[in-house]
Amino acid sequence: GDSVTQKQGQVTLSEDDFLFINCTYSTTTYPTLFWYVQYPGQGPQLLLKVTTANNKGISRGFEATYDKGTTSFHLQKASVQESDSAVYFCALVDGGGSNAKLTFGKGTKLSVKS
């Protein structure tokens, strides 16, 4: 079945640092890839969606692209702020029809120190 691997469990940065979080995925079809963000005390919410390899998704200063050759999907931001502290999940949906489901990674907890 489909799987998503997020190895970075926790990342600690200072304000204005560069953020890079990587995911790898395994699927037999053509995936749509997502990044969800969960702020403390809230449910996850969609941050970005990328439907085609090598295309870029951009939202709130975050960028994401995926590489079909290396089956990797990364999230980056040039300059993080304390307000970006949250848990970031990568997720994928395979191309398998209307009942295909999201598969989530384990999440990366980002802590940004001022």
Next chain:
Amino acid sequence: EAAVTQSPRSKVAVTGGKVTLSCHQTNNHDYMYWYRQDTGHGLRLIHYSYVADSTEKGDIPDGYKASRPSQENFSLILELASLSQTAVYFCASSMTGGAGNTLYFGEGSRLIVV
């Protein structure tokens, strides 16, 4: 105004007892989901539904039942709660399934089984 509301937000249950977690959405979405969040495991799908009076098993359905009496309401039922079911549970809704779906999550229900 929250579009996906969960109740209760927090509950302590006794081992072997019955627990019902409720979810109500005002998004007019056909799809609803129950996820479980545990540290180190990310979000895992328990049950989902794409039409009233019908539910489908997700990736970890054992020990859980689901009920979808109407488009707006989706419940998760633990008939015999166990210690291993201590977790945070999230309900979500989406307009469609498959690659087009953006999930809208509630704020979560924290369940502690003692």
